Amino acid sequence: xxxxxxxxxxxxxxxxxxxxxxxxxxxxxxxxxxxxxxxxxxxxxxxxxxxxxxxxxxxxxxxxxxxxxxxxxxxxxxxxxxxxxxxxxxxxxxxxxxxxxxxxx
Numbered sequence: 659x660x661x662x663x664x665x666x667x668x669x670x671x672x673x674x675x676x677x678x679x680x681x682x683x684x685x686x687x688x689x690x691x692x693x694x695x696x697x698x699x700x701x702x703x704x705x706x707x708x709x710x711x712x713x714x715x716x717x718x719x720x721x722x723x724x725x726x727x728x729x730x731x732x733x734x735x736x737x738x739x740x741x742x743x744x745x746x747x748x749x750x751x752x753x754x755x756x757x758x759x760x761x762x763x
Contacts, residue, residue, distance in 0.1 A: 667723045669737060672699060674720075676713050687711065692720060692734065699724065699734040706736040717742040 672692055679700060680689030690710055692699045701707040710718065720739040726732050 667725060669721050670724050670734075671719060671721045672724075672734065673742070674699070674718065676710050676716050676718055678714060687714065690714065692718065697732055699732045702733055702735045704735055706739060710736065710739065713741050 672694060674692040674694040677691055677693050678687040678689070679691040679698075680687070682688050689703075690701050690707075692701060692710075701710055710720075718739050718741050720734065720736050722734040722736040722738075724732060724734050
């Protein structure tokens, strides 16, 4: 009889957006997901996963153990995360930009 070899889970990094995925009867968020361009990952509620509730609607990079349920739902157990800064906040005045184009007139 053959035994099924299980591959130990490995950590993956995911960049995505923190969104609510489940609410209670009082409209409180009780579950969150990380949405990427390709997939949604339900966040398991360990200590770090619970911390992500503070960053709803924020871009994050998380590292964690990803597994897929029998129904195809992807879940992630967060082992670390970083909140990504808004790209708009990173822009500063462009020194090379010529603000005075009226010289030619």
